[in-house]
Amino acid sequence: MSAPVAPFPQVDHQRAVFADGLALDCGMAIAPLAVAYRTYGQLNAARSNAVLVCHALTGDQYVAEPHPLTGKPGWWESIVGPGKPLDTDRYFLVCANVLGGCMGSTGPQEEMTDAAGRGLGRPWGTDFPNITIRDMVRAQKRLVEHLGIGRLLAVVGGSMGGMQALEWAATFPDAVFAAAPIATAAYHSAQNIAFHEVGRAAIHSDPAWRGGRYWEEGRVPAQGLSVARMVAHITYLSEQALTRKFGRRLRGAPTLTFLEDVFEVESYLRHQGSTFVRRFDANSYLTITRAMDYFDLAAEHDGDLAAAFRGTATRFFIASFSSDWLFPTAESRAIVRALNAAAANVSFVEITSDKGHDAFLLDEPDFHRALGGFLAGCADRLGV
Amino acid sequence: MPEAPTDRHHDDGHPNGRPNGRPGGRPAPRGGEIKYVAKNMRLDLRLIAEMIPSGATVLDIGCGDGALLAHLTAEKGADARGIEIDMAQATQAVAAGLAVIQGDADHDLAFYPDGAFDYVVLSRTLQAVERPREVLRQMLRIGRHAVVSFPNFGHWLLRWQLLSKGRMPVTETWHREWYETPNIHPCTIRDFFDLCRLDGYEVVRWLAVDDRGMRAPWTRAPRLANLFGEQALFLLRRG
Known part of the structure; x- marks a missing residue:
């Protein structure tokens, strides 16, 4: 953690x-x-x-x-x-x-x-x-x-x-x-609701979320919100775009060492997750994803x-x-x-x-x- | 199988709709340029435009870059909309501010309500759709009138080529080999009259025209028109 x-x-x-x-x-x-x-x-x-x-x-x-x-x-x-x-x-x-x-x-x-x-x-x-x-x-x-x-x-x-x-x-x-x-x-769609639910589950499962009352302790469920963002970010990109941007490249290494290897795409998603928590509120994320899921014109x-x-x-x-x-x-x-x-x-x-x-x-x-x-x-x- | 008009098909066509757009990829008109386009609009489109009264609601199926729509909107105050199968042409038309959707005659007409339009136009495309009879039926369901133009497979040159060479005709109008043409349902003027009779459509007006869209003089003699007309243009009404 x-x-x-x-x-x-x-x-x-x-x-x-x-x-x-x-x-x-x-x-x-x-x-x-x-x-x-x-x-x-x-x-x-x-x-x-x-x-x-x-x-x-x-x-x-x-x-x-x-x-x-x-x-x-x-x-x-x-x-x-x-x-x-x-x-x-x-x-x-x-x-x-x-x-x-x-x-x-x-x-x-x-x-x-x-x-x-x-x-x-x-x-x-x-x-x-x-x-x-x-x-x-x-x-x-x-x-x-x-x-x-x-x-x-x-x-x-x-x-x-x-x-x-x-x-x-x-x-x-x-x-x-x-x-x-x-x-x-x-x-x-059901698929989109499903992805949202994964994101919400990540937030709910972060101990720092504290049933939504994280504001009492002056901290945020950064881990859960960050995982939610990572999952969502995958859905925003295509397979071709991921391949074009990252392929199977490793961060700072030409080949696999089987030790501390980090694929570029992993590093990218972590970055997306960690920067997101500095500008977005977890309870807002729960509220707005729910509103989208409700939508059926x-x-x-x-x-x-x-x-x-x-x-x-x-x-x-x-x-x-x-x-x-x-x-x-x-x-x-x-x-x-x-x-x-x-x-x-x-x-x-x-x-x-x-x-x-x-x-x-x-x-x-x-x-x-x-x-x-x-x-x-x-x-x-x-x-x- | 032969090929439809050369000016329509400057690259590979699509198997189930208008093979391609209007000639030369000319940009659709914007604002003050309308007159320039109207003056230079393809002749057969001008003949079609003449059949459509002011203020009509119009759907142009296979509208290309929207030259006819722009003309009808600017010159006749029409509420004109289009369907175009080619995405680049549809994008160009939309970028010119025209109400065009990417779609095709075989699959998208069924979604329009009965009597939604005064006129539904299908120019030089009937021979390339999957189900021409169904497309016509849909046109006269959603429109009170249908304007249909198609290349005439009864033209004497085609008959002569088939008779003398024993091979599929290849002419300026029908210039692609049988195995790669998108024009899967060619017909003659007499065939088209028969279909109108069969399905109970009233032929309000019809013309035989040459390949550049100039009127030909055989309107009173369908058999002669069928022999000498390169293109046919029909205005139909539900019977």
């Missing part, structure tokens, strides 16, 4: 706080509701150029600027910026930390409140209610209204962010001119995915990546077919890439061209 790891330092995040709180799908309500967010670019006079970016499971609102904890570049800087597909010279970009997250929005790490909204002097921890993707979207809707935006030009997101984009279009169709769910699915509409979109005027851009086995193309095609059945306006491309699920975050020129062209076409139509 490695040495105890202290929680990551708290930093100030830009936040909007809603005293009246939010009613959740589980029947509970949380008050007050805090939504931490970042914006890039300028909202135009007509308030018609706002694009909401939804982040993935372990992402956050720091899309296109250095991360306040790690100092690393924003997670989608390949796409967001002046002259880029999400052009900050043309669009007003908004990204919120999801409900249940750990970068300033209401979540397990924030102070628990009672029914009257009074602080209880302790974090929510595992007492944080079970939330859904739709709850996350409702929280974002509050932020968008707070910023004075009646209708978003677009909602864009990959992976869990794509689930949110789908949910936005289904729940608030009049508030979304265009939706771009990328590398995602309309429900979380068709089930919210009596089992008919097309019913979620019937009569919609929203324009859709669906993209998948050929080597993504976590959210394979077949899942995207199922969304496209449901949208066709609903007579919706939809564009769909499968991008050829060997980078696996992570491809949506990486430099994929065809993807960038297609997404950028789609958004520009929508903006032209709205006169943005």
Whole structure:
């Protein structure tokens, strides 16, 4: 067992706080509701150029600027910026930390409140209610209204962010001119739930987790959270990508010695695990993976995915990546077919890439061209 | 087996859909460039565009880089959408802001609701699909009209080659060998009339055209059109 790891330092995040709180799908309500967010670019006079970016499971609102904890570049800087597909010279970009997250929005790490909204002097921890993707979207809707935006030009997101984009279009169709769910699915598959459960089991089995009350001792279940991240990271890459990046190479040795050999891929995963615990809260990880597992958009509409979109005027851009086995193309095609059945306006491309699920975050020129062209076409139509 | 129009097939085709996209990989139009493209749009696409009234909802199956969609959107205010089997062409069309999905005629039409479109277009692709009769049936289920163009296998040159040489014809239009052509269901103009009769489709208009899409003068004489027309263009309605 490695040495105890202290929680990551708290930093100030830009936040909007809603005293009246939010009613959740589980029947509970949380008050007050805090939504931490970042914006890039300028909202135009007509308030018609706002694009909401939804982040993935372990992402956050720091899309296109250095991360306040790690100092690393924003997670989608390949796409967001002046002259880029999400052009900050043309669009007003908004990204919120999801409900249940750990970068300033209401979540397990924030102070628990009672029914009257009074602080209880302790974090929510595992007492944080079970939330859904739709709850996350409702929280974002509050932020968008707070910023004075009646209708978003677009909602864009990959992976869990794509689930949110789908949910936005289904729940608030009049508030979304265009939706771009990328590398995602309309429900979380049994295989994906299974991988999440391995991650959760790793956290639960870390003695430092202490039934979720690790905050009492001022340390975090670093070992469990790190293993969860390692497992998840394998699912984000393809076999070809792992082979290309690492193959069977050893760290610091040309051949096997049968002593202290470490394969490059092992070293990489350990690094991913150990850096992750310095910026992510274990209880948040449990809460958000659960929300993804709950997600089944068709089930919210009596089992008919097309019913979620019937009569919609929203324009859709669906993209998948050929080597993504976590959210394979077949899942995207199922969304496209449901949208066709609903007579919706939809564009769909499968991008050829060997980078696996992570491809949506990486430099994929065809993807960038297609997404950028789609958004520009929508903006032209709205006169943005 | 012979080959379909040369301008369509500048590289290896796909066995179950439009073998390839529109000529030359010309980028689809954006914004102010629309007129340039309309002027230079392939002639048979212009003939198709003439059949479609303003403001129609249109599905173009095998839309290539979306030249017809861009034209119909810009010039006729149409709500025009497309399906393209070739991923590079579909990506190009989407990047031009057009509502195009990657997919194919044999497998994706079944997912559209009845009567979703005023016009469903299938240009120079019917001969390359797995089940042409089913594709036509789907087109007239999801659309009130179908616009279909195909290369005419009854053209005199093909007949002459088969008669004189005893081998599968190879012409400018049908230029691939029988063992590698994607065009698995060639038909003649008279064959197509028969299928329309069999399945109860009303032929609203039809044209025989030459390979460059210029109108040929045999509209009143199907037998002559079948002999001299290189391409056929039909506007159908559910009977």
